Structures are given as C-alpha cells and as structure tokens.
Amino acid sequence: xxxxxxxxxxxxxxVAALPACTEPVPEAPPLxxxxxxxxxxVVDYSAALRGAALKLTGELPTLAELKQVANAADDAARxxxxxxxxxxxxxGPRFARQMFRFxxxxxxxxxxxxxxxxxxxxxxxxxxxxxYLEALTATSGTCPGxxxxxxxxxxxxxxxxxxxxxxxxxxxxxxxxxxxxxxxRVRWVQETFACGAFPAEVALTATDVGGVSPYTGTFPFxxxxxxxxxxxxxxxxxKSVICANCHxxxxxxAPLFAYYTxxxxxxxxxxxxxxxxGEPRAQEADYLPPGEGLAWRLGVPVTDMAxxxxxxxxxxxxxxxxxxxxxxxxxxxxxxxxxPAQVPAATIAEHVAAFQAGGHRLRAALLDIFTSDDFIRF
Amino acid sequence: MTRALPLLLSAAAAAAAAAAxxGEITGDPFVGPAPNPxxxxxxxxxxxxxxxxxxxxxxxxxxxxTLGNVLRSRGVALAATGDVxxxxxxxxxxxxxxxxxxxxxxxxxxxxGLATTSKIFDIFVQAAPELIAAMGARPECGxxxxxxxxxxxxPDGVSCLLGVPATPTHxxxxxxTVARAxxxxxxxxxxxxxxxxxxxxxx
Numbered sequence: 001x002x003x004x005x006x007x008x009x010x011x012x013x014x015v016a017a018l019p020a021c022t023e024p025v026p027e028a029p030p031l032x033x034x035x036x037x038x039x040x041x042v043v044d045y046s047a048a049l050r051g052a053a054l055k056l057t058g059e060l061p062t063l064a065e066l067k068q069v070a071n072a073a074d075d076a077a078r079x080x081x082x083x084x085x086x087x088x089x090x091x092g093p094r095f096a097r098q099m100f101r102f103x104x105x106x107x108x109x110x111x112x113x114x115x116x117x118x119x120x121x122x123x124x125x126x127x128x129x130x131x132y133l134e135a136l137t138a139t140s141g142t143c144p145g146x147x148x149x150x151x152x153x154x155x156x157x158x159x160x161x162x163x164x165x166x167x168x169x170x171x172x173x174x175x176x177x178x179x180x181x182x183x184x185r186v187r188w189v190q191e192t193f194a195c196g197a198f199p200a201e202v203a204l205t206a207t208d209v210g211g212v213s214p215y216t217g218t219f220p221f222x223x224x225x226x227x228x229x230x231x232x233x234x235x236x237x238x239k240s241v242i243c244a245n246c247h248x249x250x251x252x253x254a255p256l257f258a259y260y261t262x263x264x265x266x267x268x269x270x271x272x273x274x275x276x277x278g279e280p281r282a283q284e285a286d287y288l289p290p291g292e293g294l295a296w297r298l299g300v301p302v303t304d305m306a307x308x309x310x311x312x313x314x315x316x317x318x319x320x321x322x323x324x325x326x327x328x329x330x331x332x333x334x335x336x337x338x339x340p341a342q343v344p345a346a347t348i349a350e351h352v353a354a355f356q357a358g359g360h361r362l363r364a365a366l367l368d369i370f371t372s373d374d375f376i377r378f
Numbered sequence: 379m380t381r382a383l384p385l386l387l388s389a390a391a392a393a394a395a396a397a398a399x400x401g402e403i404t405g406d407p408f409v410g411p412a413p414n415p416x417x418x419x420x421x422x423x424x425x426x427x428x429x430x431x432x433x434x435x436x437x438x439x440x441x442x443x444t445l446g447n448v449l450r451s452r453g454v455a456l457a458a459t460g461d462v463x464x465x466x467x468x469x470x471x472x473x474x475x476x477x478x479x480x481x482x483x484x485x486x487x488x489x490x491g492l493a494t495t496s497k498i499f500d501i502f503v504q505a506a507p508e509l510i511a512a513m514g515a516r517p518e519c520g521x522x523x524x525x526x527x528x529x530x531x532x533p534d535g536v537s538c539l540l541g542v543p544a545t546p547t548h549x550x551x552x553x554x555t556v557a558r559a560x561x562x563x564x565x566x567x568x569x570x571x572x573x574x575x576x577x578x579x580x581x
Contacts, residue, residue, distance in 0.1 A: 034427060034429070034430035037426070037430065037434075038430060038433060038434070041434070046542050046543050047542055049542075050540075050542050051581065053541070054440070054444055054448075054581050055581065058441075058444045058447045059444075059447050059448070059451055060448055060451060060452075060538075060541035061541055062517075062518045062519070062538075063518065063520045063534060063537060063538040066537055066538070066541070066542065066543055067543075104478070105478060105485050105486050108478075108480060108483045108484065108485055109480055110478070111480050112480075115480060177483070331432070331433075331435055331436055332435050332437060332438045332580065332581055333432075333436040333438065334438065334489060335485060338485065339489070340421065342428040342431075342432060343428070344429050344432055346429065347428075347429065347432040347433055374434070375435075378435060
C-alpha cells in the first residue's frame with residue numbers, strides 16, 4: 001500500500017488543478033429529441049386523476065371528483081383538489097382492496113386462503129403506512145386475513161415455524177414455491193425483493209476456471225459444492241460454468257429455505273428433494289463445501305433466516321427495488337422484473353431517498369410518486 | 379506535470395494490459411436468451427431510451443378486476459347470464475383479458491395484445507345498451523345520463539363514462555357516430571362502445 005501514495009500524490013494534485021485551467025470546460029451535451037419530448041409534456045390533473053383512481057382504488061373517478069379537479073379556478077387549485085382526492089383514495093377501503101390485488105400480483109400468490117395471507121400482510125403494511133422492511137423482519141402478524149368486500153384486515157400469526165421472519169418464512173410462499181433444492185423459493189426472494197434475476201452479483205473481473213467460458217460470480221468458484229466436495233450436483237462443472245455464475249449466490253442462500261416442506265411447514269431436516277433418481281432429500285453438502293458459510297451477498301454473511309432478513313433489510317437495493325416496482329405500477333408499465341421497462345436509478349433517485357429517509361413507508365411512497373412531476377405530465 | 383505524465387501513462391498501460399488478460403466484464407453475462415439486437419434497436423427507436431421511457435406513462439391494459447369494477451360502477455350487470463351479455467363475456471373471457479393465474483405462479487398480463495383489445499371492444503359493444511340505460515341512475519355519475527332527451531350526447535355523461543372531462547373532440551365523435559348510423563339507437567350504442575373502448579384501452 002505504501003508505495004502507491006507517492007504515485008497518487010501528483011495525480012491528485014493534477015486533478016485538483018484541472019478546474020483552474022484556462023481552457024473552457026466542455027458544455028453539457030445538447031438536449032436531444034427525447035429531452036425535448038419530456039420538456040413538451042404538459043400538466044393534466046384530470047388525466048392524472050383517472051390514472052390514480054384506477055390504480056389506487058380500482059375504480060374510475062366519480063363525476064363529482066372529475067369536476068372538483070376540472071372546475072378548479074387555477075393550477076394551484078387543481079393541484080390542491082387532485083392531491084386532496086389522492087389523500088381520500090389512500091385512506092379508504094378501496095385502497096386496501098387495491099393494494100391487496102397489487103401485492104397478489106407482485107408476489108404471484110393469491111386466490112386461496114393459504115396464499116392470500118402474504119399479500120394481505122403487505123397490503124396491511126401499506127394501508128397502515130408501516131415500514132416495508134417488516135416484510136423481511138416481522139416476527140409476528142404475517143398471516144393476516146383480508147376481506148376484499150370491506151377492506152378489513154384480521155390479525156393473524158403464521159404457525160408453520162417457531163421463528164417467523166417476515167414473508168421469508170411464510171407458509172403459503174414456502175408451499176407455493178416448493179421445488180428441487182428450494183431454488184424456486186430463492187428465485188422468488190431475489191425477484192420479489194431485489195427486482196432482478198440471478199446472477200445477483202457479477203464480478204468486475206472474470207476468472208478462468210478451465211471451462212469454455214469464464215466464471216463471473218463474486219464468490220470464489222470453490223465456495224460452492226461440486227463433485228469434488230461431496231455434492232451430488234456438480235455446481236462446479238467446468239463444462240457449464242454458466243451455472244456457477246448464478247449458483248454462487250443461490251447456494252449461499254438456498255439451504256435456509258430447504259427446511260420447509262411442500263406444505264410450507266418448517267422441518268428439523270431438509271425437506272426439499274434433489275433431482276436425482278429416488279429424489280433424495282437435500283443435504284448441506286449439496287449446496288456448499290464443508291466450512292463455507294451462508295451469505296446474502298459476498299461479504300454479507302448470515303447464519304439463519306432472521307439474519308438473512310436483517311441483511312436484506314439493510315441492503316439499499318431492496319429499497320430501490322420497492323420504489324422501482326411502485327414506479328412502474330404508477331406509470332403503467334409491466335412489473336419491473338417482467339419486461340424490458342427499465343427504471344434507471346436517476347429516474348427514481350429522489351423517491352428512493354425519500355423512501356429511505358421516511359422509514360420505508362409504502363403509502364407515503366405511493367403518494368410521493370402519484371404527485372410527482374412525471375406522473376401528472378402527459 | 380512532467381513527473382505526472384509518465385506515471386499516468388504507465389497506469390493507463392497497466393490498466394489496458396490488465397483488462398486484456400482478465401477480460402473485464404462490464405455487463406450482466408447471463409439474463410436469459412440474448413435479445414435480438416435489431417428488435418432491441420427498433421424498440422429503443424420506438425419507445426426511446428430508458429431515461430425517457432421510464433418517465434412517461436405507458437399503456438398497460440385495464441386489469442381484469444379493474445375492468446369489472448368500471449363496468450359495474452357504470453351500470454353493467456356482471457352476473458348477467460345471456461349468451462352475449464357483457465357480463466357473460468367478461469366472466470368467460472378472463473384468459474383472453476389476461477387475468478392472472480396465481481395457482482400457476484403467473485402474474486396478470488398487462489401488456490396489450492390483439493386478443494385482449496378485441497375482447498375489451500366486444501364487451502363494450504355488448505355493454506352499451508346497459509350503460510345507456512343505467513348510467514343516469516348511477517351515484518358515481520350524479521344523475522348524468524349519456525344522452526339527453528333529444529338524443530344528443532351529454533358532456534357530463536360522456537365524462538363519467540371516460541373518467542376524464544369530455545373534450546369537444548369526444549363529443550364530436552359521439553354526435554357524428556350517432557348521426558351516421560342507420561338508426562339512432564344503433565348509433566348511440568356504437569358511439570358509447572367506441573368511446574368507452576378507446577378510453578379504457580389503457581389504464
């Protein structure tokens with residue numbers, strides 16, 4: 001480390017001196033046609049009201065509501081009328097129903113009592129303006145009931161496990177996403193809370209492990225199980241290194257989800273099969289070599305479901321994901337993991353910052369988005 | 379400056395060499411099948427770059443349950459049993475309308491396809507007589523019927539059907555559709571179906 005400083009010193013001096021140079025600073029690139037189109041949008045509170053009403057209540061605005069906005073005296077009055085109606089929308093029973101539907105769709109769970117309690121829990125968090133992070137950390141109350149007719153919630157605890165950890169231990173989720181080696185559950189966690197497909201992390205530098213393609217995971221290639229370490233599935237097969245690129249992350253998480261049966265009940269032993277003749281139950285050695293610990297991400301070790309939930313809650317990507325999903329919902333785009341509708345970080349940066357600063361409250365985030373400049377302009 | 383330049387050049391050369399021998403990765407190496415670059419270019423030209431497209435409203439279809447709410451709130455009987463009733467088409471058309479299949483871990487399809495758009499139009503065509511008859515009595519519409527006693531399009535009624543204030547263009551389309559039809563009743567139904575289907579194509 002020490003020899004580098006004499007080298008960096010002059011460089012830093014040079015960088016510091018740059019602004020003082022007399023050469024003109026290059027101007028920002030000229031606005032292109034897309035900037036022009038953004039600038040040409042006009043505020044339309046009536047159109048915004050229709051979109052907000054459909055998304056937040058599942059209904060069209062009434063004629064009286066339409067007139068309240070359209071007949072307002074000026075822009076300020078229209079804004080006030082629009083925002084007042086939004087407040088009414090997010091405090092009414094139809095909002096609870098709509099959020100229940102939104103979370104059903106997000107979680108891909110619903111229409112049976114066992115599956116409905118997970119979206120009901122997230123709808124309850126939204127309606128009560130509680131922290132979204134409770135979805136990853138709550139120790140009770142994660143199996144509420146919900147009546148879409150009245151918008152009323154009924155408190156309920158999940159009873160499938162001695163230690164409830166948000167939706168990570170939810171019995172409906174564990175049953176619905178049961179699969180070989182619990183990989184479907186892990187994929188659900190990744191796509192639901194981190195808004196991305198695996199691989200979750202990609203190394204800046206690829207590693208040649210002797211395969212036809214390089215290894216690009218962030219964990220060492222030898223950190224996952226393979227035939228050489230007693231694993232029954234060779235995740236280190238160099239003929240298909242592409243598998244290891246994803247499993248470097250998956251295998252550091254999946255063992256935690258392997259202790260739930262196909263009915264979603266926690267088990268003392270691993271309860272998911274390995275795709276081999278006879279479908280034997282999975283073992284720790286199928287995922288990781290002896291001594292290798294679990295982790296949410298490289299450098300973020302976890303030991304159990306509670307620490308996984310805490311690690312995820314502390315990951316800023318989780319907050320960004322939540323806002324990106326709400327943004328696409330509001331702006332009329334497919335779910336953020338389903339289509340090509342990308343949400344650049346710059347588009348939602350201020351909303352993510354407000355979400356984080358305000359305690360990760362979903363209802364507040366929705367109001368923030370539905371009153372944003374981009375939402376009210378067409 | 380004279381001392382810094384060789385250092386910078388050395389650093390740049392070292393960085394270039396490192397990149398060459400390790401194959402630096404700047405993107406996601408595997409996110410499913412590689413997109414067709416020509417299709418991707420065409421999409422970008424049509425929709426604009428993400429910094430633009432992410433900031434403008436999209437056109438996802440009305441969600442299945444939301445469509446049901448819209449129909450019901452404007453006077454359509456969703457439980458109707460007639461073979462070609464709007465309620466029946468709605469109930470039987472869940473798949474064509476992109477309804478979710480949570481048992482199969484499938485979200486609602488929100489992107490518009492031809493089958494979905496056609497089905498929505500079918501529903502509004504069949505719903506038009508019910509809308510014309512019932513909307514004036516709906517509390518959501520505050521007593522505003524779609525047509526006045528003289529058969530002219532009522533701005534308040536049209537606004538309530540659309541969910542936005544009716545513009546002169548909306549009213550012109552309404553009036554012209556009625557006037558050009560073979561008979562007034564058919565014209566009213568066609569006008570309502572056209573306006574509703576166009577307005578409620580996108581959520």
